[in-house]
Amino acid sequence: MLALELDIDYATRVLLDLLATPSPTGFTHKALAKVESYLLELGIVAQRTPKGALIWTLPGEKKEAKAVISHIDTLGAMVKEIKEKGRLRLSRVGGYDWASIEGAACVLHTFEGKEITATVLNTKQSTHVFGPELPKLERNDQTMELRLDAEVSSCKDVKALGVDVGNFVSFDSQPCLTETGFIKGRHLDNKASVAISLVVTKALLTADIRPSHDTHFFISNYEEVGHGAAAGIPEGTTELLCLDMAAVGEGQASDEYSVTLCVKDTSGPYDYQMNAELRDLARHSGISLKSDIYNYYGSDASAAWRAGGSYRAALIGPGVDASHAYERTHQKAIEATAKLLMAYLTSN
Numbered sequence: 039m040l041a042l043e044l045d046i047d048y049a050t051r052v053l054l055d056l057l058a059t060p061s062p063t064g065f066t067h068k069a070l071a072k073v074e075s076y077l078l079e080l081g082i083v084a085q086r087t088p089k090g091a092l093i094w095t096l097p098g099e100k101k102e103a104k105a106v107i108s109h110i111d112t113l114g115a116m117v118k119e120i121k122e123k124g125r126l127r128l129s130r131v132g133g134y135d136w137a138s139i140e141g142a143a144c145v146l147h148t149f150e151g152k153e154i155t156a157t158v159l160n161t162k163q164s165t166h167v168f169g170p171e172l173p174k175l176e177r178n179d180q181t182m183e184l185r186l187d188a189e190v191s192s193c194k195d196v197k198a199l200g201v202d203v204g205n206f207v208s209f210d211s212q213p214c215l216t217e218t219g220f221i222k223g224r225h226l227d228n229k230a231s232v233a234i235s236l237v238v239t240k241a242l243l244t245a246d247i248r249p250s251h252d253t254h255f256f257i258s259n260y261e262e263v264g265h266g267a268a269a270g271i272p273e274g275t276t277e278l279l280c281l282d283m284a285a286v287g288e289g290q291a292s293d294e295y296s297v298t299l300c301v302k303d304t305s306g307p308y309d310y311q312m313n314a315e316l317r318d319l320a321r322h323s324g325i326s327l328k329s330d331i332y333n334y335y336g337s338d339a340s341a342a343w344r345a346g347g348s349y350r351a352a353l354i355g356p357g358v359d360a361s362h363a364y365e366r367t368h369q370k371a372i373e374a375t376a377k378l379l380m381a382y383l384t385s386n
């Protein structure tokens with residue numbers, strides 16, 4: 039592997055900034071604008087597909103192009119109903135368990151662009167009021183609700199604030215970097231990978247090194263609902279490398295300090311030969327690479343394949359603990375993934 043400088047402090051800074059910028063699926067414009075501004079700092083003007091995905095291209099030695107995909111959209115919710123007493127019922131955006139957002143600090147975004155802070159609670163949230171009823175309560179769309187930080191006690195009061203059915207609700211990431219190198223926050227899935235795409239772009243430009251192939255970085259904006267990269271992959275692409283979080287937990291080989299090669303997920307196996315090449319690259323570059331299978335998972339590569347794309351495709355990513363809840367990874371996993379991506383882009 040070429041000895042390129044990887045600025046992990048930059049990757050961490052970008053990641054924390056992206057985490058602090060709300061981007062539930064369908065409401066990603068602010069976070070995408072952030073990515074565009076980071077690219078402008080590097081001298082790159084990115085393009086948007088009609089669907090809103092972001093693409094930038096680094097010219098390479100060979101014209102058969104590689105695409106590197108990561109998604110900026112995250113879990114979130116929409117206002118489903120304004121209840122009589124002024125609380126709001128939610129409709130989930132993306133797949134998660136209701137219990138994972140209990141107590142989450144949120145922002146409601148009105149159609150006029152006003153932001154109202156709020157909290158997700160269940161309908162029997164006070165133990166002093168409901169006692170033994172509270173732990174027995176099943177968490178679902180009927181028993182979870184949003185409490186706005188506004189003096190409201192009726193549907194009319196809420197509507198007077200400009201709140202309406204269909205308003206987006208973003209969950210605060212509450213991002214932080216610990217002294218021990220852990221990065222915590224909601225939505226590390228998949229902003230960690232967007233930060234990795236940016237740090238690798240920066241490293242290649244700084245070292246003035248061309249990738250071996252024309253390389254399209256593709257930031258998708260509808261992954262959490264299953265069809266992110268189903269459209270818009272540039273013509274001439276023969277290979278996709280999807281960057282997305284690796285699932286950490288009991289029975290999984292992935293961990294928070296390594297990059298994982300996902301060999302199979304819900305959508306089936308990824309490209310066998312490409313996987314072998316990635317394993318070789320990791321071995322020769324001294325990168326800690328795990329192989330793993332995710333039982334409840336699909337990726338932008340699966341979406342691109344399902345849409346009829348004829349490319350080789352593989353999936354790598356940093357290990358993320360407690361995915362789709364309050365997540366955690368380590369700077370070591372970000373670095374390992376970025377190193378493997380760099381080795382991949384500069385290899386033949």
Ligand SMILES: [Zn+2]
Pocket residue numbers: 109227228261282283
């Ligand atoms: Zn993801």
